[in-house]
Amino acid sequence: MLEKIAKIRDEALRAVEVAADKESLDQIRVRFLGKKGELTAILRSMGQVPKEERPKVGQEVNTLRRQLEEALESKLKDLERAELEKRLTREKVDVTLPGRRPSRGTYHPLTLVLREIERIFLGMGYEVAEGPEVETEYYNFEALNIPAEHPARDMWDTLYTARNTLLRTHTSPVQVRTMEQKAPEVPIKIIAPGRVYRRDALDASHSPVFNQVEGLVVDKGITFADLKGTLILFAQKMFGEDRKVRFRPSFFPFTEPSAEVDVSCIVCNGEGCRLCSQTGWLEILGAGSVHPKVLEMSGYDPKIYSGFAFGMGLDRIALLKYGIDDIRHLYENNWSFLKQFKAQ
Ligand SMILES: [Zn+2]
Structure with missing residues (x-):
């Protein structure tokens, strides 16, 4: 069971690392932390874990949950910052450009x-x-x-x-x-x-x-x-x-x-x-x-x-x-x- 948790950790953290947008982060959250997520599944199958291993497994799952939440949170901030920078570059105002002249009328x-x-x-x-x-x-x-x-x-x-x-x-x-x-x-x-x-x-x-x-x-x-x-x-x-x-x-x-x-x-x-x-x-x-x-x-x-x-x-x-x-x-x-x- 502990190997399984380690495998999930590797997979989840890598997925967070390569996520390119907020939607991908949401999908990762659902896949691992959701009600039918992989970590939740481990907790549900605790009955099959030998009694003496249970505290250890529970601890590992909680640690991983916290790690994953932190990773998601920090990745979300990264993505938001990148997006803001992109927008600022795109909407940059060139204050050195000459103004638009109002067009001049003519005589009828x-x-x-x-x-x-x-x-x-x-x-x-x-x-x-x-x-x-x-x-x-x-x-x-x-x-x-x-x-x-x-x-x-x-x-x-x-x-x-x-x-x-x-x-x-x-x-x-x-x-x-x-x-x-x-x-x-x-x-x-x-x-x-x-x-x-x-x-x-x-x-x-x-x-x-x-x-x-x-x-x-x-x-x-x-x-x-x-x-x-x-x-x-x-x-x-x-x-x-x-x-x-x-x-x-x-x-x-x-x-x-x-x-x-x-x-x-x-x-x-x-x-x-x-x-x-x-x-x-x-x-x-x-x-x-x-x-x-x-x-x-x-x-x-x-x-x-x-x-x-x-x-x-x-x-x-x-x-x-x-x-x-x-x-x-x-x-x-x-x-x-x-x-x-x-x-x-
Ligand atoms: Zn004529």
Whole structure:
């Protein structure tokens, strides 16, 4: 029996020594010290041991049990320490690494284009004016020579927030507000950028919310030639010195005569391509001489004063300037799109 105990001792201690993890230690504990373990089996078979050997065998078993428990305990500590060290190495923080820079934003293409437009007109002596986005019917329509039953109102359908109050459909009300404020002082030379609203469904070239830049000049002796010269200079500064500019007769209730203004296509240079629908021209704005009625309503005598006005879609200018094929890109806040634009 004593040899058997010695054999178990060798086996058990070696097993503890080579154990690689906690699970193996648990298995060893069960195998030797458990209820059905090998040491317990020896104690149970004590009846077969000769009486005189019993105390000796019992002592040996207890010694071995203590030895084994100690061995298991110390091996467990070893394993835990090794594991901790491994984790510390793995999770080591390199304090000498440089920090992560927060990524820097860029300017929105609409902001960049607006700044460029402002720079061009400020350089010609214009001031920047602003007006409310929630406007009265009077400023949005009547004062611009669009009376209540005028068919042109259909073109500018919008959301009414209350009776006679609406989301402005163009920046033109700022013309009227500026003239009212200044009358009868001259000259007036302003551009008025801002957000406008229409009943348009969102698609590649329409958005129910977009941006315009309005321009207005009022003085003595202002002619259509001044308008032409101003817009040609603008188009060439904005789209390149070799741009050609074309004026097509058009109609707006608040200007007379009125014109749509095109520049030669920035892609094909007038040859005809998909962007310009094979015409060679791109429409960039509407313009005209200020209608005598509008001048009069705002406090300027049309026999003494004259002026011109123009309005362009800022979004359209941005699409053309940067070759963007869908207006929705401007409103989706998609960082991989926006980060391409850098201030010049
Ligand atoms: Zn073209």
